[in-house]
Amino acid sequence: MSGFLVFTDxxxxxxxxSTYSYAAARDALRLLHHHGVPLVLASSKTAAEIAPLRAELGYPHVPAIVENGAGILEAHAKAGEDRGDYLEIIAILNALPGRIRACFEGFSDWSVGEIARHTGLPAEEAARAAARQFSEPGIWLGSDEELAAFEAELAKYGLRGRRGGRFYTLSFGATKASRMAEITARARPAPITLALGDAPNDREMIEMADYGVIIKNDHGAELPALDGEAQGRVIRTDLSGPAGWNRAVIDILSPHFGAKT
Known part of the structure; x- marks a missing residue:
């Protein structure tokens, strides 16, 4: 083991x-594998989506954070079938006053074809995205005032909404950061953590890590200044997506391994 633990959106x-490719990050992924650094995927994606990607990346032995932290896909586990949380969320959502409910369109409102259109995923992968267990992503169509009323209604049932890079997601409140703390606490000895993300729902995870990276986001609002940024513990990339991820991981970890880039 390397002594490091990497968490990534x-x-x-x-x-x-746009393409969902990680090709531009291959050099950094090779560096992680070479030095035995576990990579924890932390995403709004479902367990059904993350399980094959985790295996493809070579990390089936590492737990993953799914549905924006609403659940954990344990090491070597396959996607489960328990949808209790999800069905409860949909029941609460559909019991809201009609005017407020109409301002939110979620995956449960869309066909697989519509999910594919909203996400840009092929139909087979969109079907995996629909296999939700813990959370409901969607699009907010109302005003800020209506959103405040919507969130106040959700709070009565213990639900909360969080903005990600693409969707506004409803869950019972667990976050990527809380799951990051849970997974880090399991590791012995205590690892040095690196977290990378590009959206508001990554903020706490990035701030919590020993090293945090804000990946340039060309498709959404720039994150405000984060805790640790002024001290250099949190940095921003000039490149977006996997190209920025690749450069940041190499620049941060290579000095610890004596690797040359």
Missing amino acids: LDGTLLDH
Whole structure:
């Protein structure tokens, strides 16, 4: 083991926002594998989506954070079938006053074809994205005032909404950062953590890490200054997506391994 533990967002970070390719990050991925650095995928994606990607990247033995932190896909586990949380979320959502409910369109409102259109995923992968267990992503169509009323109604049931790079997601409140703390606490000895992301739902994870990286986001609002940025513990990339991810991982980790780039 290297002594490091890397946590990464996927869409717009390790994966290109439009093509979902990680090709531009191959050099850094090779560096991680060479030095035995575990890579924890932390995404809004479902377990059904993350399990094959985790295996493809060569990390089936490492837990993954799924559905924006609403759940964990344990090491070597396959996507589960328990949808209890998700069905409860949909029931709460559909019980909201009609005027407020109409301002939110989620995956449960869309066909697989519509999910494919909103995400840019092929139909087979869109079907995996629909296999939700813990959270409901969607699009907010109302005003800021209506959003405040929507969130106040959700809070009565313990639900909260969070903005990601692409969608606004409803869950019972666990976050990428809380799951990051949980997974880090399991590691012995305590690892040095690196976290990378590009969206508001990555903020706490990036701030919590020993090293944090804000990946340039060409498709959304720039994150405000984060804790640790003024001290250099959190940095921003000039390149977006996997190209920025690749450069940041190499620049941060290579000095610790004596690697040349």
